[in-house]
Amino acid sequence: MxxxxxxxxxxxxxxxxxxxxxxxxxxxxxxxxxxxxxxxxxxxxxxxxxxxxxxxxxxxxxxxxxxxxxxxxQNPKLSSGIDALRGRQATVLERVDGQGGRIKLAGEVWSARALDSGEVYEPGSLVDVVEIDGATAVVMG
Known part of the structure; x- marks a missing residue:
């Protein structure tokens, strides 16, 4: 061979x-x-x-x-899914407090709650998404 x-x-x-x-x-x-x-x-x-x-x-x-x-x-530079939503700004649609509310995030309506249960965000205000807990965005002002 x-x-x-x-x-x-x-x-x-x-x-x-x-x-x-x-x-x-x-x-x-x-x-x-x-x-x-x-x-x-x-x-x-x-x-x-x-x-x-x-x-x-x-x-x-x-x-x-x-x-x-x-x-x-090197860490991946592109985030996807819920990781891509952390740190983004959202607009409050319905009053958001420690119990709940609604925001517009990345073109979609999300349920949301305030990170600090004593905070209240009125419709039209901008909030930052801290984390996603299930189907709820946790936000702060």
């Missing part, structure tokens, strides 16, 4: 743990094995094949890992 076939078998063999463990290093080694297969297919000797495998795998690990670590540490 030709050497390039063995390299492709090795690439598939390294791809299996990548899928099972989700460790990207296996994927980088698999790409190195594909590079070794290409080298073998172009007529490179065994030493050249192993060197290409080692260089490509090492380069990928050294370049990709720091980038992946950096992106993992």
């Amino acid at each position: 030709d050497a390039w076939i063995w390299w492709l078998i090795a690439a598939v063999g390294l791809g299996i743990p990548l899928v099972i463990t989700a460790m990207p290093e296996f994927g980088m080694l698999a790409v190195g094995a594909v590079a070794g297969a290409v080298t073998a297919g172009l007529g490179g000797g065994m030493v050249a094949q192993v060197l290409v495998f080692a260089v490509v795998s090492t380069a990928l690990i050294l370049v990709v890992q720091p980038v992946a670590r950096r992106s993992r540490r």
Whole structure:
């Protein structure tokens, strides 16, 4: 059997743990094995094949890992769902106090209650959404 076939078998063999463990290093080694297969297919000797495998795998690990670590540490910039509503301003439609009321938030009518039970917000005033508790926006002035 030709050497390039063995390299492709090795690439598939390294791809299996990548899928099972989700460790990207296996994927980088698999790409190195594909590079070794290409080298073998172009007529490179065994030493050249192993060197290409080692260089490509090492380069990928050294370049990709720091980038992946950096992106993992960053918080997502886009909020969605109720997370996107926190901190937004809303307009009071019906008097809001510690017991309840109604606001217009992001184009929709929401039930609301004041964060401080002693506060009262009259219709037309602007409030800030502190949190979403179930289907109720908790607001403050």
